[in-house]
Amino acid sequence: MNVFDSDRMEDLMTAIGYETSETPEGADMVIINTCHIREKASEKLFSDLGRLRPFKDEKKEQGSQMIVAVAGCVAQAEGEEIFRRSNVVDIIVGPESYQTLPDLVGKVLRDKKKQINLEFTPNNKFDVLPESKAGTGASAFVTVQEGCDKFCTFCVVPYTRGAEYSRESHKIYEDALKLVERGVKEIYFLGQNVNAYHGLNEKGEVQDLAKLVRKIAEIPQVERIRYTTSHPRDMTPDLIQAHKEVSKLMPFLHLPIQSGSNNILKAMNRKHTRQDYFKVIEDLRKSSPDIGLSSDFIVGFPGETDQDFEDTLDLVRKVGFTQCYSFKYSPRPGTPAADAKIQVPESIKDERLKILQTLLSQQQTEFNQKFEGIVMPVMFEREAPKNKTANKQLWGKSPWLQSVIVNISNDEDAEKYFGQITNVKILKARPSSLVGELHN
Ligand code: SAM
């Protein structure tokens, strides 16, 4: 979602004459889009601001100005405090108000005053954002839902992104039509709780995510549909059925559970149990037997015992995931869990994270190995970074969201493959990617 927001900020600034720069040196403006989800992500902001200081000073010496804007969830959470901690900053703008950036820049230049806007105006945001100019890639993110009302006790999202709301379905359809005109073949729906989507159509009727998926699948040029991030509580029977009936819906789902222990799930206010999760997985696998599953896990949540952690490992073994994200619990100021008395020591969090990640990476390798010798359709998006043998390589995505790398001859034009879905025979599975050859 931050990648999506950064692209939209780029659209806003290019619309008023700015161009993107590869480096902050000499730039007229720098926007730092921030994440507040864990402490490390937030702290990065202040070291980045420190690094901007010499560039800003240099610009001033040249009689010019570098405007520095801090956007995103750290801006929302820290507000004016950012001005106090760093005098490099000219603008603070929240994730639901960045559509006002051009206006704020105008005010900084005209009034020579720092600007802050942390309003929650999500609907208005999508109405005023300019049409995206970003790239002509094969895959495009489309935000369908933002915000969250679930208030998991560890999470800042409901405070930084505000209440849950869904965009109107016909506007999303129009976005998709414009994207396919530009060559996009994969529509990737985005939302903090994307499967809680409940937008209105042009007749004022509520549409859920399953209906939206079916509607977008009617567009002939759309070849792949994905959605993220889902909540186990919002996996409706119709959405599960869509995985069977809509062939364009990719056989992959990111469905975070966070912990395998019912005690911890309760303390997290997730409002689902491990049994509920197993049932959803069972139904999904009945509907789409080859579906690949991914999840998020937090280890060391306050009060997590050895047995709770064992329950997480047990759940991972029972489900079998294809790729996952796992984190040490990071206390976030203002969230209920941060005040819990029994915090887990860092050394135990480290130990548990290592054990969990070893198991998850074993599962990912085993999943990838199943594809050796198999031919699969891969959507190529770009060239892979040059490897040691200096071969030209294409980078693409499998239906299960694995990275697939294919060698082509150095004389070949890589670009002709971009945006194409091409059959690839998988030769070798690596822990986090597949290596293959074009199979015509
Ligand atoms: N809405 C999604 C859900 O409910 O699963 C998750 C969105 S959150 C932006 C992404 C992930 O960050 C979460 O699934 C969780 O694993 C992790 N996360 C959130 N708060 C955290 C915290 N305080 N410490 C560690 N990880 C955290």
Ligand code: SF4
């Ligand atoms: Fe955060 Fe997701 Fe829980 Fe909402 S549902 S509070 S975004 S973890």
